[in-house]
Amino acid sequence: MEAQAIDITLRINGEAHALAVDTRATLLDVLREQLDLTGAKKGCDHGQCGACTVLVGGRRANACLLLAVAVRGEVTTIEGLASGGELHPVQAAFVEHDAFQCGYCTPGQICSAVGAIEELREGRPSFVTADLAGEPALDDAEIRERMSGNLCRCGAYANIVPAVVEAAAAAR
Amino acid sequence: MKPFAYERAADAAGALALVADGLQARFLAGGTNLVDLMKLEVETPELLVDIGDLGHDAIEPTAGGGLRIGAGVTNSDLAADRSVRERYPVLAQALLAGASGQLRNLATVGGNLLQRTRCAYFQDVSKPCNKRQGGRDPDGCPAREGEHRNLAVLGHSEACVATHPSDMAVALAALGALVHVAGPAGERTVPMPGLHRLPGDEPQRDTVLAPGELITAVELPPLAFGDRSSYRKVRDRASYAFAVVSVAVALDLDGDTVRDCRIAFGGLAHAPWRAERAEAALRGAPVGEERFRAAADAELSAAEPLRDNAFKVPLASNVLVRTLAELCVP
Numbered sequence: 180m181e182a183q184a185i186d187i188t189l190r191i192n193g194e195a196h197a198l199a200v201d202t203r204a205t206l207l208d209v210l211r212e213q214l215d216l217t218g219a220k221k222g223c224d225h226g227q228c229g230a231c232t233v234l235v236g237g238r239r240a241n242a243c244l245l246l247a248v249a250v251r252g253e254v255t256t257i258e259g260l261a262s263g264g265e266l267h268p269v270q271a272a273f274v275e276h277d278a279f280q281c282g283y284c285t286p287g288q289i290c291s292a293v294g295a296i297e298e299l300r301e302g303r304p305s306f307v308t309a310d311l312a313g314e315p316a317l318d319d320a321e322i323r324e325r326m327s328g329n330l331c332r333c334g335a336y337a338n339i340v341p342a343v344v345e346a347a348a349a350a351r
Numbered sequence: 352m353k354p355f356a357y358e359r360a361a362d363a364a365g366a367l368a369l370v371a372d373g374l375q376a377r378f379l380a381g382g383t384n385l386v387d388l389m390k391l392e393v394e395t396p397e398l399l400v401d402i403g404d405l406g407h408d409a410i411e412p413t414a415g416g417g418l419r420i421g422a423g424v425t426n427s428d429l430a431a432d433r434s435v436r437e438r439y440p441v442l443a444q445a446l447l448a449g450a451s452g453q454l455r456n457l458a459t460v461g462g463n464l465l466q467r468t469r470c471a472y473f474q475d476v477s478k479p480c481n482k483r484q485g486g487r488d489p490d491g492c493p494a495r496e497g498e499h500r501n502l503a504v505l506g507h508s509e510a511c512v513a514t515h516p517s518d519m520a521v522a523l524a525a526l527g528a529l530v531h532v533a534g535p536a537g538e539r540t541v542p543m544p545g546l547h548r549l550p551g552d553e554p555q556r557d558t559v560l561a562p563g564e565l566i567t568a569v570e571l572p573p574l575a576f577g578d579r580s581s582y583r584k585v586r587d588r589a590s591y592a593f594a595v596v597s598v599a600v601a602l603d604l605d606g607d608t609v610r611d612c613r614i615a616f617g618g619l620a621h622a623p624w625r626a627e628r629a630e631a632a633l634r635g636a637p638v639g640e641e642r643f644r645a646a647a648d649a650e651l652s653a654a655e656p657l658r659d660n661a662f663k664v665p666l667a668s669n670v671l672v673r674t675l676a677e678l679c680v681p
Contacts, residue, residue, distance in 0.1 A: 180397055182354045202357040202399070205386070225387050232453050238427075239453040244386045248357050249379060249401050295452055303431040306447040306590070311436040327590035328451020 185248050191216070192259025200247045207231045207242035210256060218257035218286040222330075229329035232287040232294075233257075239294025241328075257286035260293065269293050269346045276342035280333035288329045292343045295325040296350050317347055352389050359401040363533050363567060366402050370563050371535055374398040378565060380423060381457040383450070384466040392476055393467075393483055407461075407567055410434070416573035422461030422531075422566045426519065427452070429460060439571060441580035441599045445522035448584045451591050461566035464520055464530065464546060467557065468513035468621075469593055471498055481510040485555040492554075495657065501595055504656045504663050506620040511554030512657060514618055515547055516593050521617035522582055524625045525599035528571050534564035544615065547622030554621075576603035576611065583674045584617070585666060594618035596667045602678040609633045609642075612675075616667055619654075626650040629671065638679050643672040 183202045188195055191214065200209055207224075210216040210233070222230030224243045231242040236252025260267035266274070269292045279285045299315060307324045308315040315321055322343045323336075331339065356374065360366035370376040374397040377385060388394040407421035410432050418434055429435060430446035450458065472478045472494050481491040487510040489495075494502055494512050502512045524544035532539050546558050560566075571577075580601035586592040597617035603610040612633050614626040632646040647668035654664045 180354045180356070183356050185357060202355055203352045203389075225390065226383055226454060229451065229453060238456040240457050241383070241453050244383050244454075245457065246357075246379070246382060246386060246399075249382065249403065251403060291453060294456075298427075298431075298452065301431070303427070304436065304443065304447060305452075306444065308447075311440050311443055324590050325452055328453050 187248055187250075189247065189250060189254060190252075191254045192256060193253075198247075202246070202248055204247045205243050206233070206235075206245045206247050206250055206254065209247040210242060210254075216256050216258050219290075220283055220286060222284070222287075227330075228284070228287075229291055230284050230287040232291040232329065234290055234294055237294075237297065239291050255290070257290055260289065267293065268349055269296070269343070272342040272346040273339075276338045276345070278335055278338040278342040279331075280335050284329060284331045284333075288326070288331065288339060291326060291329045292346065295322070295343070296347045298325070299347055300350055317344065317351065319344060322347065353392065353395045355389075355396050356398045357401065358398065359404055361404060363405055363407075363565060366400050366405065366565055367533060367535060367563065369398070369400040372398070376400055378402050380459040380462040381425070382462075383454050383458045384462065388467060388474070391474055393474060402565070405567075413570060418571040420460055420569045420571070422568055423459050426450070426455040426458045426460070426463060430455070437578065439522075439526060439574070439577045439580065441525060441577070441582045441601055442519070442522040442571070444582035445518040445584075445597075445599060448582060448594075448597070449518040460519070460569050463517055464523075464566060464569075465558065465560075466517055469516050470494055470502060470513040473513060482513055482550070482554040485553075486510070487552040487554070499657045500659045501593070501618070502657065502660060503620050504654045504660055505616075505624055505651075506549040506622070507655070508550045508552065508554065510552060511550035511621065513550065513554065513621055515557070515620070515622050517623070518582065518584060518594060518597060518617060520547065521597055521615050521623045522599040523569065523571075524623035525580075525601060525613040525615035526571055526574060526577065527613070528569050530566055531568040531570060532560060532564050533567050534561060536561075538567075540570075544623050544625040550621045557621075574601060574613070577601055579603065579678055580613075581674055581678055583670050585670055596663055596670050598667070598670050598674050600671070600674045600678060602675065604638065604679065607638050609636050609638060614650075614671065616650075616671075619663060619667060626671075633675075638675075640672055640676065643675045644668065646675075647671045
């Protein structure tokens with residue numbers, strides 16, 4: 180079978196983009212190769228590292244496993260988080276806590292944290308939430324569990340966890 | 352990845368018609384496993400039929416007092432549902448034990464049930480694999496003599512020693528969930544754990560579904576003691592890893608006696624393993640480690656571990672005994 184191209188419209192960071200995409204292209208491929216939005220990173224390309232994490236319809240998602248033709252909902256990437264020259268509170272917390280070393284996983288970490296903080300704000304449980312009927316706690320154990328889909332080969336977790344805890348506390 | 356055509360179905364009938372159209376087709380839901388397998392060229396469909404617009408996205412009470420879950424409900428939405436958290440905590444915990452936050456936001460109930468094994472040989476097209484290639488060639492399963500530490504100890508065959516990777520399916524097997532299916536021959540209902548099959552001579556068939564059949568919903572029957580239930584998972588790291596061994600348990604106590612229970616193991620077999628022998632051994636028994644251990648033995652005595660995974664048998668026993676003991680404490 181020949182390569183198949185389909186016309187789609189993606190809404191990304193508040194802007195509509197009309198594009199022809201190969202059916203095989205993932206959202207990550209289209210962001211990086213067709214739209215020059217290179218913040219989301221290609222790490223493993225198999226949904227195992229989280230470096231490609233973006234928000235779709237406000238929920239965090241692995242852009243490497245999401246076919247561009249199948250995307251529904253507004254996409255927010257790391258490029259779309261800051262507003263009017265002001266860093267997003269999670270970005271500011273990462274700077275404040277020096278929550279990175281090489282920075283390759285950082286856009287995925289930050290998008291994932293933004294999604295995780297919203298999930299916490301809605302009272303969604305995690306595997307370590309002791310009382311499933313109650314509100315989840317806001318502590319290191321909850322953040323570690325909720326952020327476990329984002330790997331950091333530099334091992335900056337010791338600073339990522341307090342950055343996310345602080346941003347989550349501020350968002351509550 | 353091989354090129355493929357892509358269509359969005361508007362409803363279930365349209366989806367069934369599209370996959371029956373002659374091309375080798377797959378339904379696309381969350382895609383977290385299918386797209387990955389397409390990258391690995393383990394899956395090479397000519398057509399993807401996107402079922403994201405079918406509207407199978409509601410969680411509703413049933414007339415009988417159970418819960419009907421649309422096949423397109425995401426794993427994260429199902430785990431966050433109030434009724435599930437309060438009445439079937441074993442299911443919420445199993446869902447939350449699986450994958451990562453961002454994967455659970457994409458993955459659906461139907462897709463979770465139909466995900467394929469993570470056996471390394473299945474995922475590597477340069478290696479023989481009876482499950483991937485079809486057949487029962489004894490030389491077609493390199494895992495039997497190779498890397499099988501996390502593969503099956505129960506119900507495997509000469510042809511295949513793979514395990515089913517889902518956590519959610521283990522809870523659904525314990526709860527006796529009903530899987531609603533639509534297909535070319537009409538609609539039918541498959542009770543769990545009967546959806547998934549043991550490998551036998553046809554390891555390429557993970558489930559009893561026929562080609563072209565579509566899961567539309569999963570129904571949880573009412574279970575009066577479902578609120579006393581729990582999912583315990585042992586894995587090689589604290590989070591974001593497949594189970595080495597897991598167990599889903601629901602327990603009904605009459606004072607210090609087990610009135611009834613539901614037990615299923617994960618990580619031990621080609622299918623979620625409903626532990627009916629253990630359940631029978633527990634019904635009417637006094638609570639306590641001795642009887643819990645005996646129940647685990649009743650189930651696990653049938654185990655036939657491979658060279659490197661015998662440790663799973665005592666581990667599964669310990670996991671069941673500990674989970675039962677914890678459920679006895681209100």
